[in-house]
Amino acid sequence: MGYEWQFSVLYQYWPIFVRGAITTLEITLLSALLALVIGLPAGVGKEARMWPIRCVCSVYIEVIRGTPALVQIVWIYYCLPIILGVQLSGKTTMIVALGLHAGAYVAEIFRAGIASVDKGQFAAAKSIGMGYWQSLRRIILPQAVKTMIPPFINEFATLLKLTTLGSAIAVYELLHESNNLIASIYRPLEVYTFLAVVFFMITYPFIYMSLRLERRLKRGE
Amino acid sequence: MSALVEIQDVKKSFGSNEVLKGVSIAVEPHEVLVVIGASGSGKSTLLKCINFLETYDEGRIVFDGKLVGYKENDQGRDIAPESETREIRKNIGMVFQNFNLFPHKSVLENVIEGPVQVKGVTKSEAIEYADELLKKVGLADKRDARPSTLSGGQQQRAAIARSLAMRPKLMLFDEPTSALDPELVGEVLATIRGLAEEGMTMIIVTHEMAFARDVADRVIFMDDGIVAEEASPEEIFTNPKAQRTQDFLARVLNQRKVLP
Numbered sequence A: 001m002g003y004e005w006q007f008s009v010l011y012q013y014w015p016i017f018v019r020g021a022i023t024t025l026e027i028t029l030l031s032a033l034l035a036l037v038i039g040l041p042a043g044v045g046k047e048a049r050m051w052p053i054r055c056v057c058s059v060y061i062e063v064i065r066g067t068p069a070l071v072q073i074v075w076i077y078y079c080l081p082i083i084l085g086v087q088l089s090g091k092t093t094m095i096v097a098l099g100l101h102a103g104a105y106v107a108e109i110f111r112a113g114i115a116s117v118d119k120g121q122f123a124a125a126k127s128i129g130m131g132y133w134q135s136l137r138r139i140i141l142p143q144a145v146k147t148m149i150p151p152f153i154n155e156f157a158t159l160l161k162l163t164t165l166g167s168a169i170a171v172y173e174l175l176h177e178s179n180n181l182i183a184s185i186y187r188p189l190e191v192y193t194f195l196a197v198v199f200f201m202i203t204y205p206f207i208y209m210s211l212r213l214e215r216r217l218k219r220g221e
Numbered sequence B: 001m002s003a004l005v006e007i008q009d010v011k012k013s014f015g016s017n018e019v020l021k022g023v024s025i026a027v028e029p030h031e032v033l034v035v036i037g038a039s040g041s042g043k044s045t046l047l048k049c050i051n052f053l054e055t056y057d058e059g060r061i062v063f064d065g066k067l068v069g070y071k072e073n074d075q076g077r078d079i080a081p082e083s084e085t086r087e088i089r090k091n092i093g094m095v096f097q098n099f100n101l102f103p104h105k106s107v108l109e110n111v112i113e114g115p116v117q118v119k120g121v122t123k124s125e126a127i128e129y130a131d132e133l134l135k136k137v138g139l140a141d142k143r144d145a146r147p148s149t150l151s152g153g154q155q156q157r158a159a160i161a162r163s164l165a166m167r168p169k170l171m172l173f174d175e176p177t178s179a180l181d182p183e184l185v186g187e188v189l190a191t192i193r194g195l196a197e198e199g200m201t202m203i204i205v206t207h208e209m210a211f212a213r214d215v216a217d218r219v220i221f222m223d224d225g226i227v228a229e230e231a232s233p234e235e236i237f238t239n240p241k242a243q244r245t246q247d248f249l250a251r252v253l254n255q256r257k258v259l260p
Ligand SMILES: Nc1ncnc2c1ncn2[C@@H]1O[C@H](COP(=O)(O)OP(=O)(O)OP(=O)(O)O)[C@@H](O)[C@H]1O
Pocket: B014, B017, B019, B037, B038, B039, B040, B041, B042, B043, B044, B045, B046
């Protein structure tokens, strides 16, 4: 039995895909930003001298890495209102949940990046009177950034794809828009296939960039 | 004359390994103290305690009248706030065996980093002094080069200039020539000797015995975490008292014949 593909019917619905893609990118960018803001202190804190800080950071990183992103999203969406009495909108939930989620992975990238820099650099920075954060900002991170960029980009691509989980809490990202469209035009094969293509087109440039950078850095060493 | 650095019965362990077992040393202003001793005797650890890159467990280190790294109270002592330790570090230059220049910065940027970022000196003022220092260490023509393009000897001289840019009262050298090819040792030692002639107070850990004898006002021989002997360079090199000093010198003088 041959299926008759009719991609042309999708043509008139392009604004829906654009709208979905904008929401998807918005969630991705904002949660990536949040992940960076959380990731740096968490990654640094995991190696902190004071044990309570070390403890908090390790627990955060391990709990996040040990549970599925979808569970984290629905937990923030459904449980947080019961516990704290604050109901976040679907989109905000996605940004917060994915930010926290990616933050744990970003923390590991920061930690490994900082560890990749020669310890003597910290000693030299301290010996001229720099404080810890100042050494990190001026001396250590500029050197670590080379090794951190490829995994950052990878993490970003992962984040992009994780936005589809938003459909579980009715956020109008690409997948949810697609489902709605299917409900009205009954063309799941076309819509889902096209959705895959859209995602690939958004994500692949980042993956490609990360590969290129990684190769270039390896050659540079 | 009161000492610039006073190390009083300092003890330090890494886990169960006691590395410093009660070290007492005083260094007067303008004095050059050379520390010699076998590998693992605690020389580097001692230097790092002086600017608190390492903590010490017992005893006191007083630099320029201030206790290094701790705040004493009725119960004992706590680690001092970082700001106070940084204040002390601004006045103590440290030169490392592996130079530890900042590889992402030019030689000039390395030298002005401390003055500008830590001391808040204006950039133009910092550059002016940096150029002076680079001239002094013979690197005026390398001011815009990256460290990786320099020879080891040049890197170490740049590192010395970076420390001097903070206008320290004390300079610590931890085997400044150990990572260098023999033909590059002389230029670095000459730079250090120049500082000694200007009256810089210095503590120098080195295996270059001829240099030690030449530049030191006083020599300390460390062995297994204690000061086994302390004497003038003439005394320690011609007539060492302790058996361990004799053994050590016999060993190093036989295998190392590098003259500065
Ligand atoms: N961060 C550290 N953690 C654990 N042990 C250490 C540490 N730093 C030094 N040690 C130990 O302390 C002892 C003294 O080391 P130190 O580096 O002070 O010796 P040294 O006299 O400078 O030797 P060398 O001539 O090889 O430089 C050694 O046994 C070393 O293994």
